[in-house]
Amino acid sequence: MIGVAAFGFAATDAVALPVAFGTGTAGAGSSEHRYPVPDTDGVTIDRKNQVIVVRYQQHLYAFNLACPHENTALKWLPKDGRFQCPKHESRYQPTGTFIDGRATRHMDRLGVRLDNNMLVVDTSQFYRSDKDAAAWAAANVALTPGV
Amino acid sequence: MMIAMLRDVATTWGSFYSNHAAMRTLIAFAHVGGLVAAGGASMMADREILSAYQRREQGGSVVLNTARKTHRIVLGGLTVVIASGVLLFAADLDTYLWSKLFWIKMALVVALMINGAVLTRAGRQAPSHHDHSWETLHWTAIASLSLWFLTTLIGTALPNIG
Numbered sequence: 001m002i003g004v005a006a007f008g009f010a011a012t013d014a015v016a017l018p019v020a021f022g023t024g025t026a027g028a029g030s031s032e033h034r035y036p037v038p039d040t041d042g043v044t045i046d047r048k049n050q051v052i053v054v055r056y057q058q059h060l061y062a063f064n065l066a067c068p069h070e071n072t073a074l075k076w077l078p079k080d081g082r083f084q085c086p087k088h089e090s091r092y093q094p095t096g097t098f099i100d101g102r103a104t105r106h107m108d109r110l111g112v113r114l115d116n117n118m119l120v121v122d123t124s125q126f127y128r129s130d131k132d133a134a135a136w137a138a139a140n141v142a143l144t145p146g147v
Numbered sequence: 148m149m150i151a152m153l154r155d156v157a158t159t160w161g162s163f164y165s166n167h168a169a170m171r172t173l174i175a176f177a178h179v180g181g182l183v184a185a186g187g188a189s190m191m192a193d194r195e196i197l198s199a200y201q202r203r204e205q206g207g208s209v210v211l212n213t214a215r216k217t218h219r220i221v222l223g224g225l226t227v228v229i230a231s232g233v234l235l236f237a238a239d240l241d242t243y244l245w246s247k248l249f250w251i252k253m254a255l256v257v258a259l260m261i262n263g264a265v266l267t268r269a270g271r272q273a274p275s276h277h278d279h280s281w282e283t284l285h286w287t288a289i290a291s292l293s294l295w296f297l298t299t300l301i302g303t304a305l306p307n308i309g
Contacts, residue, residue: 021241047245072306075239079162086239087306089165 017056017094018042019076024049024121031124037117037143043076043094051110051121052076052083056094060141062110062121063096068128069103083107098129105130109139157237164238177231182302185224186295189263192217193288196266200285214270221263229256248308252301259294262287 024033024046035044038055045052050065052074067074067085074083074092082099083092090101098106111125119141127136164170192214199210236243243249269283 019241045241070307073242075161075242077162077165078158080165084165086242089168089171 017054017076017078017081019078020044022046024051024053031122033121033123034115034118035121037114037119041094043078045076047073049121049123051123052107053119053121054094054096055143058143058145059095060112060114060119060143061094061096061139062112062119064108064110064123064126066108067103068105068108069101074107106136109136111139112141114141154240157240160234161238161240164234174231174234177227178235181224181227181231182299183224185221185228186299188217188220188224189291190295192221193291196284196288200281200288208274211270211273214266218263218267225260246305248301248305252298252305255294255298255301259291259298262290262294266291 018040020042022035022044024035026033033046033049033051035046035053037060038044038053041055041057043052043054045065047065050073052063052065054061054063063074065073067087067090069085069090070087072085072087074085076082077084081094083094083096084090085101085103088102090103091099092103092107093099096107096109098104106129108129109127111122111127113120113122125139127139129136164174195210195213236249266284266287269280269287273280273284
């Protein structure tokens with residue numbers, strides 16, 4: 001019998017994170033969007049600005065909504081705790097790390113910073129893991145415990 | 148509460164669907180296979196109607212009989228397309244709910260079904276109301292051909308443009 005693990009993802013790896021939909025408010029520059037810092041771990045999808053905001057294990061991340069394989073909008077699977085592309089089924093962890101599928105890199109990250117308890121996402125700062133792995137890895141905000 | 152329950156069912160289904168390649172294949176096959184059966188049979192009948200109209204074989208009972216038999220295949224195919232479509236919709240609810248292309252496609256499917264009903268009615272009336280019914284058959288056959296292609300085009304664009 002073929003289990004879920006045969007597809008490259010074990011059920012025990014899953015984390016149930018809730019999903020919300022929202023739109024960021026415009027920031028200082030035309031490429032900046034501001035989002036309230038989520039109180040708990042979860043995923044916020046902003047379709048208008050093509051941005052995904054994730055709070056996961058005391059870190060904040062922002063991703064481009066499009067799958068790096070063929071630019072299809074990624075979907076979040078709350079019960080499985082991962083992103084998946086509906087077109088060719090590429091799978092990614094909440095941190096954007098590639099699990100398996102046809103994509104050849106991690107989800108593309110966007111520049112993030114905190115400003116007055118708001119998360120500012122700059123869509124002009126676009127990080128691809130295959131072009132600049134160090135910048136991609138650094139593109140997140142670590143939250144201090146208790147926040 | 149009902150909406151929350153339906154959403155929960157859709158989330159569970161979405162997870163199951165995303166984790167089972169065989170299920171995704173089966174549903175995609177049902178959707179495309181139903182489309183091929185219903186669309187193919189319908190287009191064949193439309194073509195026969197248009198040929199008979201052009202040749203002025205308006206009394207052609209053979210053509211009308213073929214169209215009548217085809218109607219059952221089209222309805223069967225459409226049932227499969229709609230059932231698999233509901234499952235595809237539920238597997239990716241949040242994407243399709245906000246997709247303009249998806250709703251355009253749904254409007255085209257409704258137009259296709261209304262057009263099919265008008266065409267079938269005209270086919271039944273053709274032996275007694277000759278000219279008027281054949282005019283209706285002619286235009287609804289053209290509309291049917293156009294709608295099938297247009298629905299296929301929007302369906303193809305859906306995963307690419309959203």
